[in-house]
Amino acid sequence: MSQSLHFFTPTTRSPNLTFPKQPLTKPPLPASNFRLPVNFAPKSISVRASASSDPNSAPSSQVLVSSNGTGGGVLAPEYTSLAVADVSSIEVDAVTEAELKENGFRSTRRTKLVCTIGPATCSFEQLQALAVGGMNMARINMCHGTREWHKSVIERVRRLNEEKGFAVAIMMDTEGSEIHMGDLGGASSAKAEDGEIWTFSVRAFDSPRPERTINVNYDGFAEDVQVGDELLVDGGMVRFEVIEKIGPDVKCRCTDPGLLLPRANLTFWRDGSLVRERNAMLPTISSKDWIDIDFGISEGVDFIAISFVKSAEVINHLKSYIAARSRDTDIALIAKIESVDSLKNLEEIIQASDGAMVARGDLGAQIPLEQVPSAQQKIVQLCRQLNKPVIVASQLLESMIEYPTPTRAEVADVSEAVRQRADALMLSGESAMGQYPEKALAVLRSVSVRIEKWWREEKRHQAMELPAVGSAFSDCISEEICNSAAKMANNLAVDALFVYTKNGHMASLLSRCRPDCPIFAFTTSASVRRRLNLQWGLIPFRLSFSDDMESNLNKTFSLLKARGMIKSGDLVIAVSDMLQSIQVMNVP
Numbered sequence: 001m002s003q004s005l006h007f008f009t010p011t012t013r014s015p016n017l018t019f020p021k022q023p024l025t026k027p028p029l030p031a032s033n034f035r036l037p038v039n040f041a042p043k044s045i046s047v048r049a050s051a052s053s054d055p056n057s058a059p060s061s062q063v064l065v066s067s068n069g070t071g072g073g074v075l076a077p078e079y080t081s082l083a084v085a086d087v088s089s090i091e092v093d094a095v096t097e098a099e100l101k102e103n104g105f106r107s108t109r110r111t112k113l114v115c116t117i118g119p120a121t122c123s124f125e126q127l128q129a130l131a132v133g134g135m136n137m138a139r140i141n142m143c144h145g146t147r148e149w150h151k152s153v154i155e156r157v158r159r160l161n162e163e164k165g166f167a168v169a170i171m172m173d174t175e176g177s178e179i180h181m182g183d184l185g186g187a188s189s190a191k192a193e194d195g196e197i198w199t200f201s202v203r204a205f206d207s208p209r210p211e212r213t214i215n216v217n218y219d220g221f222a223e224d225v226q227v228g229d230e231l232l233v234d235g236g237m238v239r240f241e242v243i244e245k246i247g248p249d250v251k252c253r254c255t256d257p258g259l260l261l262p263r264a265n266l267t268f269w270r271d272g273s274l275v276r277e278r279n280a281m282l283p284t285i286s287s288k289d290w291i292d293i294d295f296g297i298s299e300g301v302d303f304i305a306i307s308f309v310k311s312a313e314v315i316n317h318l319k320s321y322i323a324a325r326s327r328d329t330d331i332a333l334i335a336k337i338e339s340v341d342s343l344k345n346l347e348e349i350i351q352a353s354d355g356a357m358v359a360r361g362d363l364g365a366q367i368p369l370e371q372v373p374s375a376q377q378k379i380v381q382l383c384r385q386l387n388k389p390v391i392v393a394s395q396l397l398e399s400m401i402e403y404p405t406p407t408r409a410e411v412a413d414v415s416e417a418v419r420q421r422a423d424a425l426m427l428s429g430e431s432a433m434g435q436y437p438e439k440a441l442a443v444l445r446s447v448s449v450r451i452e453k454w455w456r457e458e459k460r461h462q463a464m465e466l467p468a469v470g471s472a473f474s475d476c477i478s479e480e481i482c483n484s485a486a487k488m489a490n491n492l493a494v495d496a497l498f499v500y501t502k503n504g505h506m507a508s509l510l511s512r513c514r515p516d517c518p519i520f521a522f523t524t525s526a527s528v529r530r531r532l533n534l535q536w537g538l539i540p541f542r543l544s545f546s547d548d549m550e551s552n553l554n555k556t557f558s559l560l561k562a563r564g565m566i567k568s569g570d571l572v573i574a575v576s577d578m579l580q581s582i583q584v585m586n587v588p
């Protein structure tokens with residue numbers, strides 16, 4: 001395959017010029033608000049790695065616009081194309097439109113927000129309120145609720161996307177097969193008081209559940225546990241000491257009182273270390289998980305999160321399973337880092353996955369709590385290096401389950417995750433069953449925007465060493481283009497990066513660079529658009545585009561201008577994975 005590198009200026013603006021092996025002349029940069037003249041002809045660097053014209057691309061007169069989770073999207077069904085000539089017929093949801101119009105796009109939120117959906121947020125109106133409040137992804141946790149319940153939530157999110165133009169992605173989180181309590185016979189919680197004797201048993205009980213009795217899901221529990229062991233509920237929210245074993249029943253005395261929640265996770269500790277006896281041999285994906293995964297595939301969820309991943313093997317196995325089961329859907333796999341094994345095999349797990357979650361709830365039950373912050377920083381950093389989106393999860397705003405304002409410590413925790421520039425922050429109980437789901441989301445949103453702005457103003461971003469991730473030469477070219485475009489965007493203080501991408505890869509490579517400006521990602525596929533909605537700084541639009549960048553840009557400009565989302569003079573850098581090009585231009 002021959003590789004050539006040349007620079008050209010699009011023919012419609014000036015004659016096609018070729019300057020072999022000559023760098024793009026960089027204009028002097030006197031000030032950070034430096035702007036090129038409005039009629040500045042687009043400069044383009046085109047690197048052709050292979051024949052890059054796309055036979056499947058739609059005729060360029062057909063354009064579909066959508067937008068992101070800081071805002072909106074298409075009101076028309078996904079398959080409908082809208083003629084670009086009739087710009088007024090392009091529907092963009094009110095949230096994005098307002099945000100871009102009022103604040104300009106430099107101040108849009110870069111950190112993405114995930115909400116766990118539960119009884120407090122499952123109606124259409126509640127889901128809509130979350131989408132309006134900035135939810136980029138809805139998480140359903142298969143530990144709780146019935147499949148019918150989850151199905152109805154998925155249907156409502158879909159309807160919300162179709163009717164209101166959002167691109168809210170759906171993530172199904174598997175239960176996993178670690179040890180946990182039963183469901184408390186329908187009660188929402190049970191209070192364990194200091195010194196009380198409770199029975200943990202593998203026996204199934206008739207309802208009503210006998211008083212101070214807890215069912216345990218793992219058959220080997222009574223055998224593995226020893227008198228004197230410490231039993232931790234939810235990583236230490238409640239503690240018991242094992243005092244007696246009677247057949248399948250384990251009698252325990254409460255040593256740290258607290259609320260027991262349905263299906264809470266259980267770990268036991270001996271002489272200060274986590275006991276990992278035979279339960280360490282439990283399969284990562286239980287038989288129930290497999291049924292849930294089939295359900296997720298048939299419902300066409302965008303992401304599946306795998307609990308208690310121990311090695312890359314399970315991810316690879318599941319990937320081939322999904323590929324065989326669903327030829328035309330592309331489900332991304334998120335590895336939940338929440339066990340000692342997952343930390344040991346971190347790099348291979350992240351490499352095999354499409355993203356990771358710092359699942360601090362269970363992680364904090366498996367390693368000493370004081371080690372969780374450094375583990376988080378390491379996971380976030382590694383994910384960015386390997387170009388995988390990363391979600392920071394659990395207890396970000398835990399007190400907001402009950403109270404309308406967060407603690408100062410919680411705000412500091414959220415700020416730290418934003419400052420680490422994780423792709424996404426997640427709400428669990430705060431949105432699933434808390435008193436103030438919308439307020440909790442609003443706190444995540446305002447803290448994200450404020451910290452991002454502060455960090456940009458302070459120019460505190462440390463340049464991160466980004467190792468090459470591509471193996472094929474054309475991937476290396478894409479990577480170089482994105483690294484350069486992001487650097488140019490910062491140096492020229494451009495208003496936005498535009499990326500035209502078929503499969504989303506170029507968009508994530510740009511996101512990985514965490515540039516100072518937002519990234520407008522145009523993609524032809526609705527599912528790629530939803531997937532990109534999880535990634536830092538991306539404002540995903542759905543758009544049918546051709547491989548003629550000049551016409552793509554002109555159409556995009558007129559479309560966005562007509563909606564007041566960009567204006568003449570805005571400086572934009574555009575990259576494309578069809579042409580492998582970088583163009584710098586002012587919006588005409």
Ligand SMILES: Nc1ncnc2c1ncn2[C@@H]1O[C@H](COP(=O)(O)OP(=O)(O)O)[C@@H](O)[C@H]1O
Pocket residue numbers: 116117118119141143144145146261262263264361428429430432433
């Ligand atoms: N689908 C659901 N149905 C009922 N309750 C739910 C559902 N999803 C979440 N919850 C509630 O929200 C709490 C927090 O959610 P999450 O953190 O996802 O689960 P867990 O606490 O089991 O790790 C759960 O403990 C449960 O009480």
Ligand SMILES: C=C(OP(=O)(O)O)C(=O)O
Pocket residue numbers: 141143173307338358359360361362363393394428
């Ligand atoms: C997100 C987590 O997983 P789950 O809520 O399913 O236990 C966690 O453990 O932090």
Ligand SMILES: [K+]
Pocket residue numbers: 141142143173174175176307
């Ligand atoms: K789970």
Ligand SMILES: [Mg+2]
Pocket residue numbers: 307338359361362363
């Ligand atoms: Mg967990």
